[in-house]
Amino acid sequence: MPYHHGDLRRAILSAAVDAITAVGSANLSLRDVARRAGVSHAAPVHHFGDKAGVLTALAEEGFDLLAEALTAAGDDFAEVGVAYVRFAVAHPAHFEVMFRPDTHHRDDPALAAARARAGAVLARGAARKPGDYNEVAAWSLMHGFATLWQAGALPARLGDDLTAAARGVARTLFQD
Template sequence: MMPYHHGDLRRAVLDAAVAAITERGPAGLSLRDLARRAGVSHAGPVHHFGDKAGVLTALAAEGYDLLAGTLVDAEAETGEFVEVGVAYVRFAVEHRAHFEVMFRPDLYHADDPELVAARDRAGQALARGVGSMGERAGPDARITGVAAWSLVHGFATLWLTGALADDLTGDLETAAREVAARLFPDDA
């Protein structure tokens, strides 16, 4: 085994986890494989993360932070909630490994403080987007937020698994925009 020279073992292990999950999904992840990919001994990932769930916790927290930034940027750029939904779908496709882990609390330490804070930031970003809709959010913005999240999350999952009909699998953003506009037609 070659000695590790990168200087940031934590980042190298997380990058290795993204690659492994992209290839085989989260179930195929092992600390030995991550160590091999990062070019370190098996003890390296254990030292930084403790166990497989620790790696997945860090990956989920990173994913929630990335998602929060994506949603905030989309809302600031356009002010249109449909575009926040499109950004959510784009995030899911561009960060598939993170997305596959983030919504599987059975895989990680769901009570980890960093993860909880990151998940809350993403939830607050979505809630701010719903709040920006004003009266169009309806009498219960919380329910509107759940409806919006369900729609874009479901669409992203269907896209990623290839379950959509061929006529919807052209351009991702156009398809996501058309689907999101069904729920929020005034934004389209």
């Protein structure tokens, strides 16, 4: 299968997102990723080493995208929480991989740096409120809400407006 991509890394990561969306990260195969990318089955291995290498790069990309989304939300910490949920819903494949350290190389330096950038935005907002557990509380609340929203497990009374529902949940903990 000839290689015709200008950016092999991008092509493989995009194909991995498509595959995870279709079959989940647990069922991801590099052969399927290669097929979806239109490259030889050896290309993902050559570029990333193994399946965990592809998932590590995808998690790193996800944390970078998350850091951008959280930063763009500004200084209102509840809005940062809303941005977190919106990111999770807009990037479900990334979100799935980012928080599954058993699937990627969690000690990868680039991944650790990207994770730290996203965490710093959360920590900055949580530091405005007194208490030792605010960062974890905020993360747990919004991560849990995002997970429940994606699973369709929230009460119907919350409606179908993701932003309004996420804002309501975020404001319960982080009202200014």
